[in-house]
Amino acid sequence: MKSRLVALEEGKGPSPITIIKTNQARVLPLIILQYLMTFLGVGIVFSILSMFMIRYLGVQNVVPVAQSVVHPCYGDQSSLESWIRPPSTMMHTMNDTELFWRASFVPRIEEYPFERTPKIAFMFLTRGPLPMAPLWERFFKGNEGFYSIYIHSLPNYQANFSPSSVFYRRQIPSQVAEWGKMSMCDAERRLLANGLLDISNEWFVLLSEACIPLHNFSTIYRYMSRSQYSFMGSVDERGPYGRGRYNANMAPEINITEWRKGSQWFEINRKLATDVVDDKIFYPKFEKYCRPACYVDEHYFPTMLSIQSPRLLANRSLTWVDWSRGGAHPATFGKADIKEQLFKRFFDGKTCTYNNENSSVCYLFARKFAPSALEPLLENASKVFGF
């Protein structure tokens, strides 16, 4: 380009054309510079934008190109920090095989070389909305750093919590889960696996959209953190709904005397959560031989953990539920049921063992509550539940 300009200038002496050309010679580097600056600017804006998208919008909302561009920005693998920081987004792109493999990592040196505050992972297994969310918001308030929240809902459900909500962007990649089928246990394992990705999660509690907390956060945290046992309901029940659901094809891995039944709503520690996620022994047996009328979500985890780690189990659930009306489903409580006498049933007249001692605090959560129960529960929460 320069040589062309020089050639033109060496031409036929001064003329109007030459004047224009000399002007061009001065202006052109400036234009090139402007172009370069524009490119640089666009580049910087794009990088900042994609960094923002990765962090705040979740990986799945970003096109694959942006992912590969941005990857080096947040993965500083040279510091310990990168191994202990929880994932910045719940919406990863791992499938179950990849997720479970990643979640099964366990450090062999038991002492953590950093200040670790053990957290409770609250795992909500839901269909769609969380009608009790305002009650939970109040429960969690002021306890940041001591809990994590994970929500598994129907895959096509779009949650719209505000950015100030504790439930904001806590949805994990989900699949359809059907009651009584293996897809339900898959969903529970998916919740556990996502929770295991955060090294600080120590206790994992499964809840539904119809569950409420019965105590304030500090009471629940103390109860779980000081327990020597995990709270998995597990009984050897005779009769058609217990041992009657056992299939002899499950032997030799599972003997009829080892067959257990328990409520789906459990609380387990990090070790047991890892055991559930990496199980390859019992899963195929249950998948193949425990189908309705064998309801796998009532048997798989209680049986498996009772065989592997019986001494770590309290064999009872922390979630209060009312089966007294009979039938296949427990009672649901609506607005009219939220009365003194119901509160009495949560707290009074029952004793259980806690760390091998008698205790009157047996339940930390209760179910099932209809959306109409929210308002009276909120009104009574500070007096009855202490939050």
Ligand SMILES: *[C@@H]1O[C@H](CO)[C@@H](O)[C@H](O)[C@H]1NC(C)=O
């Ligand atoms: C996940 O992806 C890997 C690699 O593509 C594949 O081998 C595996 O079967 C997938 N797992 C599931 C559950 O789809």
Ligand SMILES: *[C@@H]1O[C@H](CO)[C@@H](O)[C@H](O)[C@H]1NC(C)=O
């Ligand atoms: C939680 O409840 C317990 C027992 O009811 C009470 O002693 C404690 O002060 C409460 N904690 C907070 C932070 O409100």
Ligand SMILES: *[C@@H]1O[C@H](CO)[C@@H](O)[C@H](O)[C@H]1NC(C)=O
């Ligand atoms: C099942 O348990 C019973 C009683 O503990 C025992 O006699 C039997 O050998 C066991 N069967 C298998 C297949 O392990």
Ligand SMILES: *[C@@H]1O[C@H](CO)[C@@H](O)[C@H](O)[C@H]1NC(C)=O
């Ligand atoms: C729970 O049941 C198992 C047998 O399945 C037993 O070994 C264990 O001691 C029980 N746990 C408690 C706390 O009693």
Ligand SMILES: *[C@@H]1O[C@H](CO)[C@@H](O)[C@H](O)[C@H]1NC(C)=O
């Ligand atoms: C717990 O209570 C039962 C009666 O309900 C009693 O027999 C037992 O000795 C008590 N255990 C302890 C450790 O206090």
Ligand SMILES: *[C@@H]1O[C@H](CO)[C@@H](O)[C@H](O)[C@H]1NC(C)=O
């Ligand atoms: C709970 O709140 C309702 C108002 O929604 C009130 O009428 C009722 O007395 C309260 N119950 C208790 C036990 O405080």
